[in-house]
Amino acid sequence: MKTTKKINLDGISAIMYPLAFGIIVFLMWQGGVLNTLLHTDTNTLPPPSRINSIIFDNTAKILLNLKATIIVALIGLLLGSLIGYGTAIIAAQNKKWGSGGITLASAFNAVPIVALAPVMNNLTKHFSSNVDYRSMLAKTIVVMIVCIASMAVNAYRGLTELKPFAKDLMKTYAASNFTIFKKLLLPNSVPYVFTALRVSLPASIISALVTEYFSEKVIGVGRQIRENIVTAQFATAWAYIIVSCFLGIVLYVILLLVENSVMKNRKIK
Amino acid sequence: MAELNKKKESNPFVTLVWTLGFFIIWEIIAFLVEASPSIRSPEKVLPHFWKIIATAFDSKKINGSETAIQLVWLNAKVTLLRSAQGFFIGASIGFLLAILMSLTNVVKKIAFPYLMIIQMIPILGMAPIILSFTGDIDTSRVVIAAILTFYPVATNTLAGLEAVEKEKHELMYSYAAKKWQLYIKTLIPACIPYLFTGLKVSAPLAITASILVDTLQGGIGLGCLLSQSLKGAMTRYVFWLIVVISAAIGILSYLLMGIIEDLVSSHKKAERACKR
Amino acid sequence: MERKNIKKATFLVFAAMVVLSFSSCSKEESATVTETKEVSTTTTTVSEVKTDKDRILEAAAAGKIGNWGLGNEYEILALLAKYDQPLEFLSQDFTMDGFDDDSIELASAMTYNELGLVKNDYDGAYGYGDSVGYIDMNDEGVAMLEDNLFTTKEFAMANPNTVKAFIYASLKGWADACADPSAAAEVVYKYGSSVSSEHQLYMASEVKKLVETDTLGNPVSNYGYMDDAAIQQTLDLAKTYIQLDDSKAAEKLASLTIDDIRDTSYWVAATESVDGSDLGTPEKTDVKIQLKWLPQSQFMGYYMALDKGYYDEVGLNVTIVPGGGDIAETTAVYNGTVDFGVTWVSNMISANAAGMGLLEVAQIYQRSGLLLVYKK
Numbered sequence: 001m002k003t004t005k006k007i008n009l010d011g012i013s014a015i016m017y018p019l020a021f022g023i024i025v026f027l028m029w030q031g032g033v034l035n036t037l038l039h040t041d042t043n044t045l046p047p048p049s050r051i052n053s054i055i056f057d058n059t060a061k062i063l064l065n066l067k068a069t070i071i072v073a074l075i076g077l078l079l080g081s082l083i084g085y086g087t088a089i090i091a092a093q094n095k096k097w098g099s100g101g102i103t104l105a106s107a108f109n110a111v112p113i114v115a116l117a118p119v120m121n122n123l124t125k126h127f128s129s130n131v132d133y134r135s136m137l138a139k140t141i142v143v144m145i146v147c148i149a150s151m152a153v154n155a156y157r158g159l160t161e162l163k164p165f166a167k168d169l170m171k172t173y174a175a176s177n178f179t180i181f182k183k184l185l186l187p188n189s190v191p192y193v194f195t196a197l198r199v200s201l202p203a204s205i206i207s208a209l210v211t212e213y214f215s216e217k218v219i220g221v222g223r224q225i226r227e228n229i230v231t232a233q234f235a236t237a238w239a240y241i242i243v244s245c246f247l248g249i250v251l252y253v254i255l256l257l258v259e260n261s262v263m264k265n266r267k268i269k
Numbered sequence: 270m271a272e273l274n275k276k277k278e279s280n281p282f283v284t285l286v287w288t289l290g291f292f293i294i295w296e297i298i299a300f301l302v303e304a305s306p307s308i309r310s311p312e313k314v315l316p317h318f319w320k321i322i323a324t325a326f327d328s329k330k331i332n333g334s335e336t337a338i339q340l341v342w343l344n345a346k347v348t349l350l351r352s353a354q355g356f357f358i359g360a361s362i363g364f365l366l367a368i369l370m371s372l373t374n375v376v377k378k379i380a381f382p383y384l385m386i387i388q389m390i391p392i393l394g395m396a397p398i399i400l401s402f403t404g405d406i407d408t409s410r411v412v413i414a415a416i417l418t419f420y421p422v423a424t425n426t427l428a429g430l431e432a433v434e435k436e437k438h439e440l441m442y443s444y445a446a447k448k449w450q451l452y453i454k455t456l457i458p459a460c461i462p463y464l465f466t467g468l469k470v471s472a473p474l475a476i477t478a479s480i481l482v483d484t485l486q487g488g489i490g491l492g493c494l495l496s497q498s499l500k501g502a503m504t505r506y507v508f509w510l511i512v513v514i515s516a517a518i519g520i521l522s523y524l525l526m527g528i529i530e531d532l533v534s535s536h537k538k539a540e541r542a543c544k545r
Numbered sequence: 546m547e548r549k550n551i552k553k554a555t556f557l558v559f560a561a562m563v564v565l566s567f568s569s570c571s572k573e574e575s576a577t578v579t580e581t582k583e584v585s586t587t588t589t590t591v592s593e594v595k596t597d598k599d600r601i602l603e604a605a606a607a608g609k610i611g612n613w614g615l616g617n618e619y620e621i622l623a624l625l626a627k628y629d630q631p632l633e634f635l636s637q638d639f640t641m642d643g644f645d646d647d648s649i650e651l652a653s654a655m656t657y658n659e660l661g662l663v664k665n666d667y668d669g670a671y672g673y674g675d676s677v678g679y680i681d682m683n684d685e686g687v688a689m690l691e692d693n694l695f696t697t698k699e700f701a702m703a704n705p706n707t708v709k710a711f712i713y714a715s716l717k718g719w720a721d722a723c724a725d726p727s728a729a730a731e732v733v734y735k736y737g738s739s740v741s742s743e744h745q746l747y748m749a750s751e752v753k754k755l756v757e758t759d760t761l762g763n764p765v766s767n768y769g770y771m772d773d774a775a776i777q778q779t780l781d782l783a784k785t786y787i788q789l790d791d792s793k794a795a796e797k798l799a800s801l802t803i804d805d806i807r808d809t810s811y812w813v814a815a816t817e818s819v820d821g822s823d824l825g826t827p828e829k830t831d832v833k834i835q836l837k838w839l840p841q842s843q844f845m846g847y848y849m850a851l852d853k854g855y856y857d858e859v860g861l862n863v864t865i866v867p868g869g870g871d872i873a874e875t876t877a878v879y880n881g882t883v884d885f886g887v888t889w890v891s892n893m894i895s896a897n898a899a900g901m902g903l904l905e906v907a908q909i910y911q912r913s914g915l916l917l918v919y920k921k
Contacts, residue, residue: 017378040401043900044880050793058790100283104291110519112477114484114492115512118499118638122313125648126305131608131635202389209391210481216643218614218636222391228790229393231616232875232896236790241394248389313642331741393871400872401880486877487839487867496869497839500639503669503741 046235054239062221062243069221070247072136073208076143077200083144084151084196085189091152092159092185102156106149113207116142117214135216139208146207147200154196158189190266194259201255205248221247292318312505321513324506337507341494341514348491349518351407352479355414359475360468362415363422367460368452370423371430388420392478396485410482410490417478422467429463430456458537465530472526473519480515491515597680598628600919604650605630610917611637611649616873616892619786620915621653623687624680626786644918645671651917654679657751657843663918667743679916688760688913689779690890692837692844694769698904700884701811706825707832710859711885712815712907713824716768718850719909723753723768729845732852736865740841748842751914756846759911769812769907776803776890776908783894791899798898806890806897807905815907821859834885835866835874844887846909875903 028034030047038045055062087105091098120138128134162184170180209222218227221244228237295318303311312320325338335343366384370377392413399409433456441451483492491511498508595603604610605625612618612634622632637643637653641663644652654660660679666672682688694715701708722729726749734745759765760775780803789795818824836844847865850856856863866883868874874886875896893903 014378017375018382021379021383038398038402040398044397044401050791054791057792061790096280097283097287100280100287103284104287107516107520110473110477110516110523111512112480112492112495112515114481115495115508115515118508118640119314119512121638122642122646123315125643125646126307126314131648202385205389206391213393214638216636216638216648218634225391225393226871227615229397229876230871230873231787231892232873232879232899232901233789233791233794234397234899235794237394239790241390244391245386245389249386252385309646310642396872397876397880400876400882404880404882406872406877406882484870485872486870487836493839493867493870496639497740500839500869505669 044234046238050235051238051242054236055243058239062240065219065221065224065240066243066247068136068219069205069208069212069244072139072143072211072220073204076140076208077147077197077204079140080144080147080204081151081193081197081200084148084153085155085193087148087152088155088159088189089181091156095160098156098160102152105152108145109149111145113142113146113210114214116145117211120211121214121216131216139211139215139220142211143204143207147204150199150203151193151196154192154199155189158192159185162188187266190262194255194262197255198252198259201251202248205244205251209244310505312509316506316509318513321506321509324504324510331503331507337504337510341491341507341510344489344491344494345514345518347489348476348479348483351410351482351490352414352475355411355479356418356472356475358411359415359418360422360471363419363467363471364426364464366419366423367426367430368457370427371456377427384420384423387416392417392481393485396482400485406486406488410479410485413482414475414479418471418475421470421474422464425463425467425470426460429460432463433459461533461537462530465526465533468530469523469526472522476515476519476522597685600651600680601625601628601917602630604919605633607650608633609635609648609650611635611643611651612653613637613639616889616895617653617915619782619891620682620687620689620913621917622786623689623782624682624685624917627685627687632786641671644920647920651680651919654916654918656755656914656916657748658841660916660918661744661747661751665743665747667741669741670744673920676921677918678921679918682913682915683760683762687782688775688915689782690775690908690910691755691914692887692910693890693893693905694885694887694907694909695878695893695903695905696885697878698902701808701904701906704828705811707827707829707861707884708811708906709814709818709824710821710827710861711832711834711856711863712769712812713818713821714850714855714859714861714863715847716815716907717821717855718848718853719756719768719846721853722749722845722849723756726750726753726842726845729849730842733840733842733845733848735852736848737840740839745842749845752842752845752910755910755912755914757911760913762912765911767816769816769909770911771807771809771812771905771908772911773803775911776807776905779890780806780894783891787891787895787898789895789898794895794898794900797900798894801894801897806894806903807908811906821855824859827860829884830860831862831864832885833864833866833883834887835877835883836868837874837887837889838867839869840865840867847887875901878903 025034026048028037029045030049032042032047035042035045042050084105087101091101117138120141121135124134124138124141127137166184167180170184175183209220209225212220212222213226215223221240224240225237225244228234228240295315299311299315299317302308302314303317305311308314328336331337331340366380370380395413395416396409399412400406403409403412437455437459438451441455446454479490480492480495483490484496487493491514495508495511497503498505498511601610601624605628610621610625612621614634614636618634621634625632625634635643635649637649641652641654641659643649644663652659654663662670663673663677664670664675666674694712696708727746730742730745730749733749734742740748756768757765759772760778780801784798784801787798789798814824834847836847838844840848844865847863851863851865866877868887873892873896874883874888875892877883878886879896879901887909890905890908893905896903
């Protein structure tokens with residue numbers, strides 16, 4: 001009884017404190033105090049009211065660009081995570097060789113996105129003659145590559161760090177490899193999968209934004225941010241930045257909710 | 270976080286075979302690209318790895334005074350220095366922030382969601398504000414690299430500080446240890462493995478971030494050269510050389526953190542052994 | 546219990562992904578169908594000898610007109626509007642790869658840069674020689690002025706002598722550079738360009754043409770001259786084709802006149818000066834100029850002035866800052882990191898629409914250097 005009350009209080013303050021801080025920052029921003037603190041004028045950092053009015057004036061256009069970004073980020077995240085998980089399954093078959101492969105997979109993260117994007121543009125030109133399709137594909141591949149490593153590394157841990165003798169026990173029951181995977185390895189790796197997703201979800205959005213800078217089609221929140229920054233339209237650029245942050249937060253909260261419900265049900269069992 | 274260091278079974282032979290395997294696959298794909306009739310300029314899709322390496326040893330002057338590798342190295346040095354500065358500042362701030370967050374619950378609760386949000390602001394959006402604040406593009410580049418690196422360090426260190434078992438706390442308090450003693454004697458040493466996990470993530474991040482930040486304005490830097498190698502009149506192999514070298518630097522920075530960690534932890538072990 | 550929930554969650558995520566991807570794919574497919582139809586109808590009507598108009602209509606129908614975007618696209622949009630085509634283009638990524646592999650039929654190119662890369666056969670160039678042709682924006686009547694010299698209104702007011710002295714020395718550099726482009730190319734090369742010397746030389750000879758010829762093809766002898774008619778045409782086109790989402794900025798754009806974007810008095814004073822010493826003591830002596838792009842012959846006049854000591858002569862200590870990144874020169878001049886900048890007039894107009902208060906003090910390029918290049 002006591003503990004639940006404490007958790008509730010904790011939960012409330014975990015929301016209230018940041019919210020209060022956010023409101024203070026918002027007021028400082030709107031009131032121009034933030035601009036004074038950062039030595040920036042209202043052109044470089046426009047007040048929220050101005051940004052809001054731009055968002056509401058251009059809802060249709062923003063949604064169109066947002067849709068393109070969401071598709072690239074989520075499909076890239078899904079494919080990258082699946083490949084990462086698949087790599088981890090293969091690597092977990094033989095720990096001695098597997099861990100080396102996982103290290104190699106994580107080395108891909110050292111290649112900057114700015115370098116990947118133009119290469120993928122040239123590569124995908126040979127896959128499809130339809131620009132809409134291939135520019136989406138090129139962007140998705142880049143996001144996918146970014147997402148592989150964290151899933152591979154974490155899932156590998158989830159598949160190998162088991163309770164002692166758990167696997168041996170399964171084997172004494174003469175369980176098939178598939179059954180071992182289904183009953184033991186997969187459930188054991190679930191928390192690790194969520195750890196990986198919590199890292200790669202923000203990464204997938206940021207990399208989707210950056211690949212859009214270089215893509216053949218002028219579409220996407222990232223591309224709009226760049227167009228407006230380069231042509232000095234900071235207020236409009238900020239509108240898109242706020243939208244992209246909002247997208248990131250919403251997707252992250254959804255992920256946390258899914259994680260919570262999945263993990264809770266595991267405990268009830 | 271890519272907690273690779275948890276289990277280190279670094280067998281040099283295994284790593285070698287994997288690396289070789291990777292390059293064999295690269296060469297096969299490059300061969301297929303070259304053989305494909307629809308791909309007119311294979312070096313724009315994926316050239317042979319040995320040709321990229323050959324470019325490094327080519328004595329032909331790319332811009333009158335430097336060969337390809339000299340030019341890349343000249344720019345890499347600048348980017349490396351900037352990313353090292355950014356990494357150092359970012360890691361320090363991340364570490365201090367983690368301690369501050371573990372000290373006061375209020376700071377932790379306030380800061381945590383916002384640290385997350387800062388990571389989601391595209392660099393391009395932050396850049397003009399930081400530029401007008403610092404008034405100098407190179408300082409801005411360092412600042413942005415720092416902003417992008419402190420998050421993994423802060424979160425991992427905090428996780429480490431929180432992971433120290435309660436019993437250790439209570440034991441120290443029973444010795445009537447002061448709070449700062451508690452931190453210096455138990456908490457900070459205990460969170461060092463976690464700190465290095467964070468450092469290993471953010472070291473390559475600092476480098477890729479610096480390369481991205483380079484493209485904000487012209488000048489010297491790997492990112493600048495990268496875009497120049499696509500825009501200007503020079504062979505496409507310079508571009509590939511940059512890709513290979515920047516990836517190599519990123520991997521090396523990761524390995525370097527591992528080496529430092531080994532040094533620190535072996536030092537700690539030796540200390541403990543002496544005390545016994 | 547546990548597995549069911551995991552299954553449920555993964556199923557939900559999958560379902561969401563599938564729905565998302567299908568909804569996007571189906572739209573993309575329908576777009577392709579209409580596109581191919583349009584192509585087939587136009588190809589049947591095209592006659593043996595293609596005119597420029599045919600080429601534009603054909604490429605527009607196929608959706609294969611390229612430009613870099615990012616504020617470089619307004620002339621292309623004006624051209625498309627002239628031929629009643631939809632205002633859409635493919636994004637070129639600053640290489641000419643798209644032109645090379647035929648994913649772009651009509652590719653944007655600057656006379657002094659990309660055209661040389663397409664035609665010539667040095668390292669990194671594409672070697673098409675005379676097998677390519679081009680459509681010139683000046684001939685099409687949609688030319689907008691490009692490389693100028695600008696500062697902020699505030700800076701010009703506070704430091705009039707610095708501005709005059711800077712214009713004076715810079716124009717002297719431009720005169721020298723145009724008198725001997727190959728010497729200028731070497732000077733630029735010396736100051737750290739990453740472009741090959743052959744390309745630098747090609748660029749210098751082409752830039753000379755842009756500096757000494759106006760949009761109608763007439764010779765210009767007074768360097769940096771600000772032609773009101775050409776600036777007016779640039780402003781008019783900018784007002785039509787710069788699309789701003791910010792309604793406040795859009796209002797400002799519509800209200801701009803050429804007096805809001807250029808001031809000829811500093812240039813007049815500089816050109817009337819006998820030897821630069823009669824321009825008064827500069828208020829600020831350490832000044833920086835940010836280029837629009839990487840160091841190359843496009844900016845040879847400034848490098849020439851620096852190399853020959855013309856800036857020193859008028860008492861200025863000048864640093865040349867290379868551009869070419871995403872922090873535009875307009876932003877850098879506006880927030881005071883640099884004092885002068887080189888930009889396209891259209892970019893200055895959109896920056897002023899956003900409230901930046903920038904002021905052109907000399908117009909270096911007298912005609913548009915933008916072309917649409919095609920394979921014959």
